[in-house]
Amino acid sequence: MVSDKKIRRMDDIIDEFRMRIKDADRKSVFADVFDDATLMALYELSRKGYIDALGGCFSTGKEANLFHAITKKDDISEIAVKIYLISTANFNAMKDYILGDPRFAGIKHSRKDIILAWTKKEFKNLKRAEESGVRVPKPYITKRNILLMEFIGKDGIPMPQLKDVELTHDEAESIFNRVVKYMSLLYSRAKLVHADLSEYNILVDVNTMEPVIIDMGQSVTTDHFNADAYLQRDVTNIARFFGKLNIQVNNEEMISIIKSNKEDIK
Ligand SMILES: Nc1ncnc2c1ncn2[C@@H]1O[C@H](COP(=O)(O)OP(=O)(O)O)[C@@H](O)[C@H]1O
Ligand SMILES: [Mg+2]
Incomplete structure (x- = not known):
C-alpha cells in the first residue's frame, strides 16, 4: 500500500x-x-x-x-x-x-x-x-x-572518443598495443568478446593518452555461438582504424595474440 x-x-x-x-x-x-x-x-x-x-x-x-x-x-x-x-x-x-x-x-x-x-x-x-x-x-x-x-x-x-583524437604515430601505436592487450584480457580472463569495438566505443583519457573501453551491453561470453564472428568483426574494426594511422596490423596474428592468453603482451 x-x-x-x-x-x-x-x-x-x-x-x-x-x-x-x-x-x-x-x-x-x-x-x-x-x-x-x-x-x-x-x-x-x-x-x-x-x-x-x-x-x-x-x-x-x-x-x-x-x-x-x-x-x-x-x-x-x-x-x-x-x-x-x-x-x-x-x-x-x-x-x-x-x-x-x-x-x-x-x-x-x-x-x-x-x-x-x-x-x-x-x-x-x-x-x-x-x-x-x-x-x-x-x-x-x-x-x-x-x-x-x-x-x-x-x-x-566527457573524454573524447578515439575517432576524434589527433594522435602522433607513437601515441597511436601505444594506444593500439593497449587495446590489443585489453582485448586479450577480455577474452582470456573475463571470457568476453566486446562485440561492438571500434573507435566509437573507446574513449581516450587525454591526460594520460590511455584508452578506456566503453559500451559493453552487447558483449558476449566466449562460449556464445557467435563469439568468434564478433571477435573477427572487432579485430577488423580496430585493424581498419589503426591501419589508416599507418599501423600495420595482420588480423590473423592479432586474433592469435588475443587468444594466446599471454600475460606479457605490451
Ligand atoms: N562512463 C562514461 N563517461 C563518459 N562518457 C561516456 C561514458 N559512457 C558513455 N559515454 C559517452 O556517451 C557515448 C554513448 O555511450 P555508449 O555507452 O557508447 O552508448 P550507445 O553507443 O549505445 O549510445 C559514448 O560514445 C561516449 O562518448
Ligand atoms: Mg557506443
Whole structure:
C-alpha cells in the first residue's frame, strides 16, 4: 500500500524533473526517456543517495541516452547515468546477443524484460572487464533500465572518443598495443568478446593518452555461438582504424595474440 505522503513525494520529484526538462533544449529526448517507471527508478536512486543532482544529457543513441550526474556516495562525485530506452528501435538486434548468453537463459522475451536484462548484462560485463584488468568505467549500480557508472571526464565534459583524437604515430601505436592487450584480457580472463569495438566505443583519457573501453551491453561470453564472428568483426574494426594511422596490423596474428592468453603482451 503506497501512502499519500509517498505519492506526494513522487509528484514533487516528477515536478522537479519536469522543471529541469523545461530548462533543457532536448525536451523530446527527456519525454522519451522518462516514462513513469523510469522516473520512479530515478527517484529511488536519488532517495538512496546514488544521484544527488541530475545534469545534462551528453549522448543520445538508438538504445540509450546518457546523463551527467553528481553523487554524494563515498568519494565519488561525477557519475554517468545510462538510461536504456524501453521503446528502442534496435530491440530485435538486441535479442540476438542476449538469447545466446547462458547467463540469461530462461528470461522472458518481452521487450521490457529484454531491456532490463540488457542493462544488468552491461553492468556484469563492465564488472568482469574491470576485475580482469581492463580499463572501463567502473560500474556502480543498476536499477531497472538505468546503469550508474564512473564518469570518464571532468566537470561534466566527457573524454573524447578515439575517432576524434589527433594522435602522433607513437601515441597511436601505444594506444593500439593497449587495446590489443585489453582485448586479450577480455577474452582470456573475463571470457568476453566486446562485440561492438571500434573507435566509437573507446574513449581516450587525454591526460594520460590511455584508452578506456566503453559500451559493453552487447558483449558476449566466449562460449556464445557467435563469439568468434564478433571477435573477427572487432579485430577488423580496430585493424581498419589503426591501419589508416599507418599501423600495420595482420588480423590473423592479432586474433592469435588475443587468444594466446599471454600475460606479457605490451
Ligand atoms: N562512463 C562514461 N563517461 C563518459 N562518457 C561516456 C561514458 N559512457 C558513455 N559515454 C559517452 O556517451 C557515448 C554513448 O555511450 P555508449 O555507452 O557508447 O552508448 P550507445 O553507443 O549505445 O549510445 C559514448 O560514445 C561516449 O562518448
Ligand atoms: Mg557506443
